[in-house]
Amino acid sequence: MSLNSSLEISHWFLAGLSTQMFRYYEDRIPRDASVLVVSNHRSFMDALILMEALSSPIRFACHHYMGQVPIMREIVTGQLGCFPLEETQNRQQSFFMQSQRLLQSKQMVGVFPEGTEPMVKFTQPNCLGEFQRGFAHLALRANVKDLAVLPIAIASLEEMNTPGFPLRILSLFDPSEPLFNQSGWHPLVIYRRVAVLIGNPYWITPQHQKQYHGKQAKIVVTELMEHCHNEISNLLHQGCY
Numbered sequence: 001m002s003l004n005s006s007l008e009i010s011h012w013f014l015a016g017l018s019t020q021m022f023r024y025y026e027d028r029i030p031r032d033a034s035v036l037v038v039s040n041h042r043s044f045m046d047a048l049i050l051m052e053a054l055s056s057p058i059r060f061a062c063h064h065y066m067g068q069v070p071i072m073r074e075i076v077t078g079q080l081g082c083f084p085l086e087e088t089q090n091r092q093q094s095f096f097m098q099s100q101r102l103l104q105s106k107q108m109v110g111v112f113p114e115g116t117e118p119m120v121k122f123t124q125p126n127c128l129g130e131f132q133r134g135f136a137h138l139a140l141r142a143n144v145k146d147l148a149v150l151p152i153a154i155a156s157l158e159e160m161n162t163p164g165f166p167l168r169i170l171s172l173f174d175p176s177e178p179l180f181n182q183s184g185w186h187p188l189v190i191y192r193r194v195a196v197l198i199g200n201p202y203w204i205t206p207q208h209q210k211q212y213h214g215k216q217a218k219i220v221v222t223e224l225m226e227h228c229h230n231e232i233s234n235l236l237h238q239g240c241y
Contacts, residue, residue: 006057010048019045019191022157023053024239025198030148034103035201036139038228039152040128040236041112043189046154050110053152053196059102060110061095096138103144111135113228122187125156126240128233136224139204140212149224151199151231155239158192195239199231 014021029035037058039050047060099109113131123129139149202224211220 007051007055010051013048014045014052017045017190019049020193021049021052021191022193022195023198024195028150028198028200029054030150030201033146033148034106034144035108036099036103036135036147036149037108037110037152038113038135038149038232039110040154040232041114042123042125042154042156043159043191045189045191046112047110049154049191049194049196050152053198054108056108058108058110060112061099092134095134096141099138100142100144103142103147111138113225122161122189125159126236128229128236131225131229133221133225135228136221139202139224140208140217140220142204143209144204147204148201149204149228150201151228151235153195153197153199153232153235153239155195155197155236156189156191156193157195157240159194160190160192162188162190197235197239199228199235202227 037050037054039046043049047058051058099111102109111134113135114129115132117129135149139147208220208224211217
């Protein structure tokens with residue numbers, strides 16, 4: 001994969017859909033640092049939107065099934081540079097190893113800590129689900145110098161919603177995901193107008209890494225999670241109204 005190919009795909013894909021994107025607080029984007037991008041997630045367009053907004057390739061961790069479906073696999077991994085998570089038993093270790101290697105080489109890594117649910121169950125643009133803890137553990141144990149965790153809100157201003165495909169089709173590629181083992185259709189959210197609001201970065205310091213041991217580990221993980229969740233929630237409210 002060429003690092004520039006994902007940017008070109010993002011640009012031309014959004015242009016092809018005539019999506020208008022508005023970017024706010026770009027001065028908060030860290031420079032000359034390793035960056036872990038954390039964002040809300042409702043649409044298949046989110047990765048493309050974030051790359052266009054940051055004018056940078058972002059290596060996203062994506063669902064296991066995306067590395068299994070023909071054609072989708074070639075686009076997602078080969079052209080966009082995403083890395084699908086492995087099967088359940090190896091998922092966490094694989095996520096940490098791949099992400100740490102990318103961050104150490106100063107590549108941006110992107111995660112959607114709400115997980116799969118907001119993608120397969122239609123949610124309102126201003127809603128934000130609970131965050132899974134994996135990204136916080138990654139940031140604190142990555143042992144990467146000058147690491148910034150950057151929360152970003154994708155606020156839909158105008159969109160089109162349409163059924164995509166039956167959810168049970170995806171269970172053929174990942175039977176371990178309970179959300180796929182149900183009736184109904186995978187929704188497709190297509191942004192017509194969208195605001196991307198960049199939050200205040202959370203810098204991982206040696207002090208944070210020192211605290212990430214024993215009983216203090218839970219405290220510093222929770223602090224990082226709450227910072228990102230609060231930033232995105234506040235920015236979503238600002239962007240959607």
